[in-house]
Amino acid sequence: NAGVTQTPKFRVLKTGQSMTLLCAQDMNHEYMYWYRQDPGMGLRLIHYSVGEGTTAKGEVPDGYNVSRLKKQNFLLGLESAAPSQTSVYFCASSRPQSMTVSYEQYFGPGTRLTVT
């Protein structure tokens, strides 16, 4: 199993350009997440999805949109990139939470995005 994969690995954008980051998982997980990682800020949740066709906002959703058309894929879009969106983006997936336990999140390798 490949686990969680992300494409592309690196990308440089100019301010105002758009792009889509793709996350794919082969573990049949219901939940998927997009985070950004910035120095000194840790990981912050952008958007998440609890199942195919559903998405919800996280802590820092502004400037991003997401779609979950297929269970195994979770797309993160930047419609008009800004330098403040320069970051490393991580996707994660997990099983649904049970009544008594939260399951481990499995992370992708990350996408390093630079906006100039």
Add this chain to the structure above:
Amino acid sequence: AQRVTQPEKLLSVFKGAPVELKCNYSYSGSPELFWYVQYSRQRLQLLLRHISRESIKGFTADLNKGETSFHLKKPFAQEEDSAMYYCALSYSGAGSYQLTFGKGTKLSVIP
């Protein structure tokens, strides 16, 4: 609101010395806490979780509800322990569960 605090951005210890990475949390409900680790050029991965009460790679962490802490400890640091460590708290919201991460502590083990 939930919050996770890791007071040290960087922690340097000598090989063989004890390690303690601090984590404090605030949460009104019953917390589930995790430690995730990110080795250089690798993805984040789960190191341990408080409900498992197990030792992974020599690391242990005990949930102290009175002090609202979940410190990560290892009696003898190894060079391969050098990495970024994140403490995370799980909470329920909108039918899902989410993780709130601390800002991370970079552990550097000096040979």
